[in-house]
Amino acid sequence: xxxxxxxxxxxxxxxxxxxxxxxxxxxxxxxxxxxxxxxxxxxxxxxxxxxxxxxxxxxxxxxxxxxxxxxxxxxxxxxxxxxxxxxxxxxxxxxxxxxxxxxxxxxxxxxxxxxxxxxxxxxxxxxxxxxxxxxxxxxxxxxxxxxxxxxxxxxxxxxxxxxxxxxxxxxxxxxxxxxxxxxxxxxxxxxxxxxxxxxxxxxxxxxxxxxxxxxxxxxxxxxxxxxxxxxxxxxxxxxxxxxxxxxxxxxxxxxxxxxxxxxxxxxxxxxxxxxxxxxxxxxxxxxxxxxxxxxxxxxxxxxxxxxxxxxxxxxxxxxxxxxxxxxxxxxxxxxxxxxxxxxxxxxxxxxxxxxxxxxxxxxxxxxxxxxxxxxxxxxxxxxxxxxxxxxxxxxxxxxxxxxxxxxxxxxxxxxxxxxxxxxxxxxxxxxxxxxxxxxxxxxxxxxxxxxxxxxxxxxxxxxxxxxxxxxxxxxxxxxxxxxxxxxxxxxxxxxxxxxxxxxxxxxxxxxxxxxxxxxxxxxxxxxxxxxxxxxxxxxxxxxxxxxxxxxxxxxxxxxxxxxxxxxxxxxxxxxxxxxxxxxxxxxxxxxxxxxxxxxxxxxxxxxxxxxxxxxxxxxxxxxxxxxxxxxxxxxxxxxxxxxxxxxxxxx
Numbered sequence: 001x002x003x004x005x006x007x008x009x010x011x012x013x014x015x016x017x018x019x020x021x022x023x024x025x026x027x028x029x030x031x032x033x034x035x036x037x038x039x040x041x042x043x044x045x046x047x048x049x050x051x052x053x054x055x056x057x058x059x060x061x062x063x064x065x066x067x068x069x070x071x072x073x074x075x076x077x078x079x080x081x082x083x084x085x086x087x088x089x090x091x092x093x094x095x096x097x098x099x100x101x102x103x104x105x106x107x108x109x110x111x112x113x114x115x116x117x118x119x120x121x122x123x124x125x126x127x128x129x130x131x132x133x134x135x136x137x138x139x140x141x142x143x144x145x146x147x148x149x150x151x152x153x154x155x156x157x158x159x160x161x162x163x164x165x166x167x168x169x170x171x172x173x174x175x176x177x178x179x180x181x182x183x184x185x186x187x188x189x190x191x192x193x194x195x196x197x198x199x200x201x202x203x204x205x206x207x208x209x210x211x212x213x214x215x216x217x218x219x220x221x222x223x224x225x226x227x228x229x230x231x232x233x234x235x236x237x238x239x240x241x242x243x244x245x246x247x248x249x250x251x252x253x254x255x256x257x258x259x260x261x262x263x264x265x266x267x268x269x270x271x272x273x274x275x276x277x278x279x280x281x282x283x284x285x286x287x288x289x290x291x292x293x294x295x296x297x298x299x300x301x302x303x304x305x306x307x308x309x310x311x312x313x314x315x316x317x318x319x320x321x322x323x324x325x326x327x328x329x330x331x332x333x334x335x336x337x338x339x340x341x342x343x344x345x346x347x348x349x350x351x352x353x354x355x356x357x358x359x360x361x362x363x364x365x366x367x368x369x370x371x372x373x374x375x376x377x378x379x380x381x382x383x384x385x386x387x388x389x390x391x392x393x394x395x396x397x398x399x400x401x402x403x404x405x406x407x408x409x410x411x412x413x414x415x416x417x418x419x420x421x422x423x424x425x426x427x428x429x430x431x432x433x434x435x436x437x438x439x440x441x442x443x444x445x446x447x448x449x450x451x452x453x454x455x456x457x458x459x460x461x462x463x464x465x466x467x468x469x470x471x472x473x474x475x476x477x478x479x480x481x482x483x484x485x486x487x488x489x490x491x492x493x494x495x496x497x498x499x500x501x502x503x504x505x506x507x508x509x510x511x512x513x514x515x516x517x518x519x520x521x522x523x524x525x526x527x528x529x530x531x532x533x534x535x536x537x538x539x540x541x542x543x544x545x546x547x548x549x550x551x552x553x554x555x556x557x558x559x560x561x562x563x564x565x566x567x568x569x570x571x572x573x574x575x576x577x578x579x580x581x582x583x584x585x586x587x588x589x590x591x592x593x594x595x596x597x598x599x600x601x602x603x604x605x606x607x608x609x610x611x612x613x614x615x616x617x618x619x620x621x622x623x624x625x626x627x628x629x630x631x632x633x634x635x636x637x638x639x640x641x642x643x644x645x646x647x648x649x650x651x
Contacts (some may be wrong), residue, residue: 095458095465095499095515097539097551105157106137106149107547118142118178119473120243120263121200122524122544123603127184129193130214135529135607139542142178142200150214155532165216166208177203183605185247185256185598187223188314189572196225198242198260205242205260209314224316225258225308241303246599248337248346249578249628250362251309254571256598258308258316259348261332266354266418283355283380305332305350312572324366330356334602338387338595339580340396340429344631346578351382351400351602354418359398361433375435376427380420384453384526384602390464390502394582394591395431400424401450401468401602403492410491411448413484424450424468443507444468444500449492452526452602456537457613460559462592463502469523469541471495495522497541516551523549525604530611535561535642537611542603560614560641566596568627568649575608576649578628583612583620614641 101107123140130136134151145168149157161168181198188194192210199205204226208216220226227242244261251257305327308316320327331353337346345362352358359376360367371377376398384401391397404423405411412421423445427435439445450470458465474489499515500508525542532538536553543549566576576596585591594610614620620641624633627649636647 094511094555095501096554096556097516098554099516099549100552101548101550104155104550105159106550119522119544120241120524121178121180121603122522122542123180123182124525124527124540124542124548125182125184125195125605126527126529126540126607127193127195127605128607129184129195129210131192135531137540137548138182138184138195139548140179140182140197140603141542141544142180144178146179146182146197160214164214165211165218167206167218177201179203179206180241180243181245181261181599181603183245183247183599185577186572186574187247187256187310189255189574191569191574193575194314196245196247196258198245199227200241200243223314224318225260227260227306227318243603244332244334244351244599246335246337246597246605247577248598249573250337250346250348251365252345252629253310253312254573254629255310255312255314256573256577257310259335259337259599260306260308261335261350262303262305263331263333263353264303264329266331283378304328305330305335310572322366324363325358325360325369327358330358332356333383334385336385336387336600337578337597338396339578340387341431341433342395342580344626349385349387349398351379351385353381353383355380355420357382357400370433374433375437378422378437379425380422382425383451384468386453386455386466386601388455388464389591389593390426390455390466391428392463392591393428393431394585394593395429396593397429398425398427398435399444399453399455399466401447401453401470403449404446405488406446406448406491411488413482413488415482415485416488419488423447438506441506442500443510447498448495450498451524452541452604454526454528454539454601456528456611457502457561458499458528458537458553459501459555459557460535460561460613460615462559462613462615462617463504465502466500466508467497467526467528467539469495469497469526471522473522473545493522497523525602527601527604527606528611529607529609530563535563558613560617562612562614562620562638562641563644564610564612564623565608565644565646566610566625566649567647570650571629573628576628577608580626580633581610581623582626582633583623617641 121142125138126135128135136151137149137157139147147159148161148164148166150160151157178200179197180200183196184193186193192212194210195208197206205220206218207220207223207225209219210216241263242260243263246259247256249256306318307320307323309319310316332350333353334351336349338349340347345364347362348360348367350358357377357379358369359371359374361370379400379402381403382400386399387396389396402424403420405421424439424447426439426442426444428438429435444466447468448470449472450468453468455464455466457463472492498510498512500510502508522544523541524544527540528537530537536555536558538553539551541549564581566579568574568576577598579596581594583592592612596608598605598608600606618641620638622635622637624635626633638645
């Protein structure tokens with residue numbers, strides 16, 4: 001079944017131009033590409049099966065000189081991939097956002113009462129569940145009911161929860177029932193977006209199956225992903241803490257599999273906090289996980305993050321023990337599937353609390369942990385995640401949000417050894433599995449107690465910017481007993497958003513205080529999407545203790561743009577999750593890459609559309625698509641810009 005779609009004036013179907021398998025277009029050289037590095041899973045009609053490269057499992061090579069962004073003044077290429085005008089002037093050098101949530105129907109929500117786990121929760125997902133071409137919103141929280149908002153043609157939102165078939169929950173924090181992560185995905189290939197909701201506390205996971213007419217039926221238990229278990233009340237938190245989730249076709253069989261990320265308390269001996277710098281990390285503390293026994297060990301084993309394989313019909317089986325990695329003790333927050341080495345297999349970037357973030361390389365029949373080998377894992381309290389190409393070298397980079405104590409160190413206290421003091425991390429990837437820490441070079445370490453994060457081009461100047469939101473309201477943890485904790489808690493409660501403008505120079509410019517994008521509440525999920533279809537990305541911010549914020553992007557003087565939506569009706573993965581799009585580099589202009597994803601940030605999932613800022617470029621000859629089950633790129637003609645380009649595979 002294909003649901004109707006609006007806003008398709010620039011629809012492109014079929015294979016307009018298909019590259020010969022295994023080849024890139026003539027006269028195109030990708031920065032940092034390695035043509036001698038074969039993919040062991042790649043096949044070519046002209047070459048048969050390519051044998052595995054014995055160097056694939058080698059240690060990362062010494063990093064080459066990092067690719068530098070283009071200078072402020074560049075030359076327009078033949079196909080319009082670069083700009084003559086200094087891109088630093090686009091958008092006036094700053095951003096402007098206006099809060100409009102109360103004007104469009106998103107303010108009539110109850111406030112959340114304080115609770116330990118509730119302070120972690122405030123989720124959102126964006127998707128067109130009814131196929132009318134407008135993006136709808138789903139909001140989660142702890143102890144108050146989840147809400148589904150349908151977008152109207154006028155640009156407002158209407159609460160349709162009660163009529164949708166979704167469970168309307170009532171209660172209080174004492175009931176220990178809530179939801180956190182949610183993600184839209186077509187699990188059964190019928191063209192309609194279904195909805196997975198991760199349970200928190202005594203709430204099992206929920207899987208709402210879309211009937212194609214705007215209604216849902218909850219079928220988590222029948223389809224195998226309810227994953228509910230019980231523990232004794234002596235545990236610090238109730239059994240379920242599914243704070244992240246993502247779908248991906250990690251086995252490339254044409255359907256979407258699911259990863260649910262479970263947070264759990266730390267496994268270590270409590271020790272004094274040693275200092276505010278990354279050199280004195282809490283990651284060096286003793287971690288006695290192997291010595292645990294009895295009830296505590298059983299809890300941590302059962303609360304481990306899960307891999308769910310799609311059986312091909314929208315039902316799932318737990319394959320966690322067959323994936324080749326041990327995630328026991330990983331206090332997981334945000335899973336993002338992204339292909340860091342461009343071998344067409346989705347790898348897993350997983351942020352984790354208490355020094356447990358991981359990079360898992362997809363081997364084709366499972367995953368291998370390459371965190372240490374890649375130079376990663378130094379973040380202390382990894383929460384939000386962005387996996388995208390910030391420096392325009394054609395390789396995926398990784399930003400992880402964390403906890404920073406502020407300029408005077410007030411947030412770094414010895415009485416809270418589980419709270420790190422070294423803040424966010426930004427790593428630039430080399431495409432081979434090596435990552436370089438450039439956090440301080442680009443000035444993005446300090447954002448207080450940071451949660452949701454996103455990397456998108458908010459002024460359409462051709463470079464991805466970085467947004468981080470945060471704030472943490474502590475419901476206990478000794479506030480009344482220790483003055484230093486009380487002072488730190490007051491600092492973290494005063495959370496605000498941070499927006500770094502990606503310029504050609506480092507450090508990036510932080511403009512959150514001048515943009516208007518300041519959340520007065522305790523922000524968790526963050527989703528960029530174009531709410532009013534004007535070509536500028538707006539921001540949805542979900543808060544743990546109140547209504548969401550909708551920040552309308554009103555930046556003036558922005559550049560040109562493209563919005564790309566892919567559909568694949570040849571497989572059950574109808575939304576083409578995992579497809580990679582690139583505009584190849586030509587004549588000094590940088591390469592642009594992006595991937596279609598579900599589950600893309602802290603307790604959040606975006607709409608799956610790809611937004612490309614183009615600066616002064618008014619014409620793009622073509623871009624390339626590598627479909628999720630393919631190893632080769634197919635070329636599609638574009639032409640004029642400032643529009644939606646909709647591609648259906650092989651139609």
